Amino acid sequence: xxxxxxxxxxxxxxxxxxxxxxxxxxxxxxxxxxxxxxxxxxxxxxxxxxxxxxxxxxxxxxxxxxxxxxxxxxxxxxxxxxxxxxxxxxxxxxxxxxxxxxxxxxxxxxxxxxxxxxxxxxxxxxxxxxxxxxxxxxxxxxxxxxxxxxxxxxxxxxxxxxxxxxxxxxxxxxxxxxxxxxxxxxxxxxxxxxxxxxxxxxxxxxxxxxxxxxxxxxxxxxxxxxxxxxxxxxxxxxxxxxxxxxxxxxxxxxxxxxxxxxxxxxxxxxxxxxxxxxxxxxxxxxxxxxxxxxxxxxxxxxxxxxx
Amino acid sequence: xxxxxxxxxxxxxxxxxxxxxxxxxxxxxxxxxxxxxxxxxxxxxxxxxxxxxxxxxxxxxxxxxxxxxxxxxxxxxxxxxxxxxxxxxxxxxxxxxxxxxxxxxxxxxxxxxxxxxxxxxxxxxxxxxxxxxxxxxxxxxxxxxxxxxxxxxxxxxxxxxxxxxxxxxxxxxxxxxxxxxxxxxxxxxxxxxxxxxxxxxxxxxxxxxxxxxxxxxxxxxxxxxxxxxxxxxxx
Numbered sequence: 001x002x003x004x005x006x007x008x009x010x011x012x013x014x015x016x017x018x019x020x021x022x023x024x025x026x027x028x029x030x031x032x033x034x035x036x037x038x039x040x041x042x043x044x045x046x047x048x049x050x051x052x053x054x055x056x057x058x059x060x061x062x063x064x065x066x067x068x069x070x071x072x073x074x075x076x077x078x079x080x081x082x083x084x085x086x087x088x089x090x091x092x093x094x095x096x097x098x099x100x101x102x103x104x105x106x107x108x109x110x111x112x113x114x115x116x117x118x119x120x121x122x123x124x125x126x127x128x129x130x131x132x133x134x135x136x137x138x139x140x141x142x143x144x145x146x147x148x149x150x151x152x153x154x155x156x157x158x159x160x161x162x163x164x165x166x167x168x169x170x171x172x173x174x175x176x177x178x179x180x181x182x183x184x185x186x187x188x189x190x191x192x193x194x195x196x197x198x199x200x201x202x203x204x205x206x207x208x209x210x211x212x213x214x215x216x217x218x219x220x221x222x223x224x225x226x227x228x229x230x231x232x233x234x235x236x237x238x239x240x241x242x243x244x245x246x247x248x249x250x251x252x253x254x255x256x257x258x259x260x261x262x263x264x265x266x267x268x269x270x271x272x273x274x275x276x277x278x279x280x281x282x283x284x285x286x287x288x289x290x291x292x293x294x295x296x297x298x299x300x301x302x303x304x305x306x307x
Numbered sequence: 308x309x310x311x312x313x314x315x316x317x318x319x320x321x322x323x324x325x326x327x328x329x330x331x332x333x334x335x336x337x338x339x340x341x342x343x344x345x346x347x348x349x350x351x352x353x354x355x356x357x358x359x360x361x362x363x364x365x366x367x368x369x370x371x372x373x374x375x376x377x378x379x380x381x382x383x384x385x386x387x388x389x390x391x392x393x394x395x396x397x398x399x400x401x402x403x404x405x406x407x408x409x410x411x412x413x414x415x416x417x418x419x420x421x422x423x424x425x426x427x428x429x430x431x432x433x434x435x436x437x438x439x440x441x442x443x444x445x446x447x448x449x450x451x452x453x454x455x456x457x458x459x460x461x462x463x464x465x466x467x468x469x470x471x472x473x474x475x476x477x478x479x480x481x482x483x484x485x486x487x488x489x490x491x492x493x494x495x496x497x498x499x500x501x502x503x504x505x506x507x508x509x510x511x512x513x514x515x516x517x518x519x520x521x522x523x524x525x526x527x528x529x530x531x532x533x534x535x536x537x538x539x540x541x542x
Contacts, residue, residue, distance in 0.1 A: 020442075023437075023438070023441060025434075043437070043440050043441040044441045046437055048465070048469050049468075049469060051465035051466075051468070051469060053426075053430060053461070053462040053465050054430045054433065054462065054465035054466050054469055056430075057427060057429075057430025057431050057433065057434060057462065057465075057466070058430060058431075058433050058434035058437060059434060060430075060431050060434055061430070061431040061432060061433060061434020061435035061436070061437065061438055062434045062435070062437055062438035062441070063434075063438070064419070064420075064431070064434070064435055064438070065365075065434075065435055065438030065439050065441075065442065065444075066365070066438070066442065067438045067441060067442070069434075084424065085427070085430070085462075088421075088424055088427060089427060089430070089431055092411075092421050093412060093420055093421055093431070094412070094413050
């Protein structure tokens with residue numbers, strides 16, 4: 001199967017052809033995919049070299065002239081390294097852009113911690129007005145990329161990963177999707193963790209919501225699900241554990257509830273190896289998930305709110 | 308005093324100290340108290356094709372004040388040129404005032420960027436030049452003003468090193484040099500721009516004719532920097 005990132009350059013190349021507002025800004029990483037686009041649109045495909053502060057600053061300037069910049073590199077160099085540029089050159093200037101990252105939390109484990117960005121979504125959470133898409137399949141990535149570019153002058157983050165579910169699902173760029181219904185808990189699976197969550201909750205009487213757009217957080221969708229499934233909530237996120245715990249708490253602020261936030265651990269593993277080994281090390285494989293989700297729900301006793 | 312009356316009155320260079328005095332409460336505010344005053348005046352009076360009537364004109368020149376510290380001279384020039392009402396100046400820095408100690412583009416008419424954190428204006432100016440070029444807007448020129456100590460910030464060097472080889476002819480930088488960098492060498496500023504392929508001139512930052520000549524010097528195919536030297540900050 002091709003990866004989300006395999007879809008990125010072809011989709012955005014078509015958008016460059018279709019919409020004269022669209023521009024692509026790169027910092028050396030990912031330039032190969034845009035070779036043809038660069039020939040067709042030499043002024044709207046810009047590689048600034050290995051300069052990530054300029055990457056975001058230049059995107060800001062382009063946006064201020066009316067363009068819709070799509071900015072791409074690895075997550076650690078897109079969000080973490082130039083974070084003040086993300087905060088000021090986009091947010092404070094009132095400029096929009098679509099930031100599209102690759103490499104996610106540990107897509108390249110052999111590359112080590114320098115190329116891992118489990119904290120990207122949590123960092124963006126310190127800022128106002130970001131939409132965050134976390135596709136779980138290349139088809140979803142394609143749809144969400146189109147959605148992101150079409151979102152006016154919004155600030156949008158699209159988190160691409162080589163981790164993927166086997167099947168893509170329809171995504172609307174806003175709401176959680178109910179993929180399984182039960183009566184004894186709600187499990188929210190974000191992006192590429194869905195397959196593992198479905199496997200882990202096989203035979204459990206839980207509702208599984210699938211989230212590919214996590215900011216804004218679909219509070220109404222979560223509340224609706226608790227109406228029949230009760231207010232024991234488990235979040236399974238492919239980035240830093242607990243990133244959406246506050247959002248889930250806010251969604252259920254007026255009812256008694258429990259939230260368990262699962263995801264990538266904060267501690268640095270200092271391990272290389274393969275993706276599956278890191279999935280297991282962070283307790284995100286189906287067996288660990290079943291144990292942790294099952295244990296949490298068994299310790300509860302929350303009842304449906306009937307909403 | 309209404310805005311209409313304000314716009315009906317015209318202000319000149321000699322009015323700037325009094326306008327700055329409205330912000331600082333210092334009636335005897337002299338031009339020497341602010342390093343950027345003469346550069347800003349020559350740009351807004353004679354070089355930039357901007358004005359309050361064309362703030363949203365895609366074809367206007369863009370001036371990005373990167374050195375957002377000490378913006379009194381900037382606000383005074385914007386007021387003198389009719390971008391903002393003179394009676395805003397007295398509220399400088401107060402809760403209800405749009406004029407802060409660092410400018411905010413969403414609050415200050417005519418301000419192309421908000422600044423304060425150093426090293427942001429030049430990279431954004433690079434993007435502005437790229438964005439205008441991509442839309443076939445060949446007329447507008449892009450200017451940014453930075454301080455000599457602001458060049459400490461590495462983000463500037465990302466922009467300088469890119470803009471030269473990229474041949475961003477419409478990009479212009481003024482470095483106001485009041486010798487405030489803690490670690491600097493003589494000629495170091497110009498040398499770094501020239502090494503990246505920029506056209507570079509150094510002039511007396513108080514000499515209006517010299518500034519005008521340097522600002523309007525041709526620089527085909529290359530971005531242009533003017534180092535405007537003024538009296539040392541700590542002299």
